[in-house]
Amino acid sequence: MKPKIQMVDSFNEKPILIFAQDDSESIVAGSDSTFYKNNYQDSLRNFLYNLNNQYDVRLMTFGTSCKESNEFTFTQKQTNVDDLFQKLENQFNASNVSDIIIASDGIFNTGKVKSNYNFKNAEIHTILLGDTSLTYDFSINRINTNKYAILNNYFPIEVVIQSNTYFEDVNVFLKENDRVIDQKKVNVNRGINKILFEQQAIKSGAHQYNVELTSALKERNSVNNKASTVVEVIDYNQNIVIISTCPHPDIGVIKEALNDVQGVKVKSFLEDDFKENIIDYNLVCFYKPFSSKKLIKRIDDCQSNNIPTLIFTGNNLDNMQNYFDRIALKKKTKFKGTNLVESHLVNDFKDFKIDKEWFNLWTTLPPLSVPFSANYSLKSNVSILLKQSINGVYLQDPLIYYHKIDGIKHGVVLGEGIWKWKMHQYQKTSSAEYVERFFQKVFQYLKKIDPKKRLNAIVPKITLEDxxxxxxxxxxxxxxxMDNSLELKLYFVDSIGNKYAKKMNKIDDNYQLILRDLKPGYYSYSMKFEVADLTFSDEGHFSIVKSKREWNNIVADHITMKTISGKSNSYFFRDLNKLVTKLIDSYDKKLITRQKMENKNLLDYKWLMFLLLIFPFLEWTIRKYNGLI
Structure with missing residues (x-):
């Protein structure tokens, strides 16, 4: 065995001092911008140099993001002090941080600002930067408008103006494509002012509206007098009409379900009240049409014009064999009277996805009244969604099914009484969500979709750079x-011709991608992939615009800074020598003495071995000399 010795070494660990610099644009937006651009960093380095012997100094910048850095650019587009403290918590939680110095103008425009920030036992100091002199200024605080507007409808654009004094004769211009489309001259009061424009959506697509404020009084900061917003004008992409021979509560169920679907516009008429052109509609629903020659003619018009239809036959099809071609029934099918039947979903229905919850639900719904036949005979091109059942016995007789005529899908509901389904579910659950969603899918499947539009890219037209x-x-x-089993790629080109390619991520049934830190400018894009011999693609453009968040308010907020650190721990830049003195005088109280313990081989310490052996040897020699041995 080798003898061991335990060595303990003690040393002092420097306390960590974190200097966090606000690196946002507002620092250089005031009248003292020349100092911050040219002299500030050199002066700051001298200040930190005086502390290097006592502290382990770490430099950080914060604004849009927070990171360790000793380079200040003052170009970040927003300021989030709360993000700074979260970063400190994640990065320095186990470290001996004794002091945090925050240098900022106090203009925090993103995230929360707390009055009780603390980090372990560290003392927080603030350096008060920026220009606190109040200059007369008005600015666009925000623009309130609808994200979407319906074609030919009017929509509001509300301009919210913030001012620190009273202004007369302020011009508010509303522009589109650099053309003034409306303007108002207003008097602006101190505080918040709201100016309302009403615009008509006269063309579908994305529209960018620019708002600009002007006044005879020259302002020091005019950057915050401009702002933009985007409104997407949509044409109803599915116009549906319901035409019936009589009023019926089933029609109300259908309308309520479809009114919840964005992009769907639903009208309903009794047969004699319908005076419109049938070809103006994307889908026509007929309710009990076979008792009316007028509606039978309407059905023929739809089928000859390739307009999808959904026909609710009602519960009487006696002696109507001449019309069976229109609902994919063979003429040999005989109907006599009515019958009450329950329903069950077809397990192998593949034309669209069926929610799992529906299978159990549909077996509990009240019966429908259907035309009775002992021998339903359907044509071969039929896809059955719902079949009949009686007292829990599943039948093969159809209840809801689809068929095609010249490649156009049509739907058939044999019977009536779906209003009972909605009432039953509402009584059980206080919601008719499943029944409504079921009929939304029944109608959605009939929608004509251009194969070229099977890939749909959803890209905001305008995004702020931050x-x-x-x-x-x-x-x-x-x-x-919706299907995302294939790999989809995004290709985009910036305004100077640089090309980029990114793989889209698969999220649920669709695709998604988040892009960050794009430079302001105009971009064109395309998304594409190939399936067999077909290529599916969608393309368009988007713009990244400069953020003026840091210019909305350029008056330094030193009150907020003093709230963060306490009044006694706040310093102007010219008084940094006081902070240096305080930190140097107190650093020894912040030292931590640590011990390092090691096990060493005793044989490695020859001088120690010599001492351990020399004393016994001397004792033996003395005893021997004195005759004691």
Whole structure:
């Protein structure tokens, strides 16, 4: 065995001092911008140099993001002090941080600002930067408008103006494509002012509106007098009409379900009240049409014009064999009277996805009244969604099914009484969500989709440079259901011709990608992939615009800074020598003495071995000399 010895070494660990610099644009937006651009960093380095012997100094910048850095650019587009403390918590939680110095103008425009920031036992100091002199200024605080507007409808654009004094004759210009489309001259009071414009959506697509304020009084800061917003004008992409021979509560169920679907416009008429052109509609629903020659003619018009239809036959089809071609029934099918039947979903229905909850639900719904036949005979091109059942016995007789005529899908509901389904579910659950969603899918499947539009890219037209650009896409397979089993790529080009390619991420049934830190400018994009011999693509453009968040208010807020650190711990830049003295005088109280313990081989310490052996040897020699041995 080798003898061991335990060595203990004590040493003092320097306390960590974190200097966090606000690196946002507002620092250089005031009248003292020349100092911050040219002299500030050199002066700051001298200040920190005086502390290097006593402290382990770490430099950080914060604004849009927070990181360790000793380079200040004052170009960040927003200021988030709360993010700074979260970063400190994550990065220095186990460290001996004794002091935090925050140098900022106190203009925090993102995130929360707390009055009780603390980090372990560290003392927080603030350096008060920026210009606190109040200059007369008005600015666009925000623009309130609808994200979407319906074609030909009017929509509001509300301009919220913030002012620190009273202004007369302020011109408010509303522009589109650099053309003034409306303007108002207003008097602006101190505080918040709201100016309302009403615009008509006269063309579908994305529209960028620019607002600009002008006044005879020259302001020091005019950057905050301009702002933009985007409104997407949509044309109803599915106009549906319900035409019936009589009033019926089933029609109300259908309308309520479809009114909740964005992009769907629903009208209903009794047969004699319908005076419109049938070809103006994307889908026509007929309720009990076979008792009316007028509606039978309407059905023929739809089928000859390739307009999808959904026909609710009602519960009487006696002696109507001449009309069976229109609902994919063979003429040999005989109907006599009515019958009450329950329903069950078809397990192998593949034309669209069926929610799992529906299978159990549909077996509990009240019966419908249907035309009775002992021998339903359907044509071969039929896809059955719902079949009949009686007292829990599943029948093969159809209840809801689809068929095609010249490649156009049509739907048939044999019977009436779906209003009972909605009432039953509402009584059980206080919601008719499942029944409504079921009929939304029944109608959605009939929608005509251009194969070229099976890939749909969803990209915001305008995004601020300090915000994430969130792109998404939907691909519809041959059954016109969202499908993301294939790899989709995004290709985009900036305004100077640089090309980029990114792989879209798969999220649920669609695709999504988040892009950050894109430079302001105009971008064109395309998304594409190939399936067999077909290429699916969608393309368009988007713009990244400069953020003026840091210019909305350029008056330094030293009250907030003093709240963070306490009044006694706040310093102007010219008084940094006082902070240096305080930190140097107190650093020895912040030292931590640590011990390092090691096990060493005793044989490695020859001098120690010599001492251990020399004393016994001397004792033996003395005893021997004195005759004691």
């Amino acid at each position: 915000e994430d650009l969130i792109l998404s896409a939907e691909y519809y397979n041959e059954n016109f259901e």
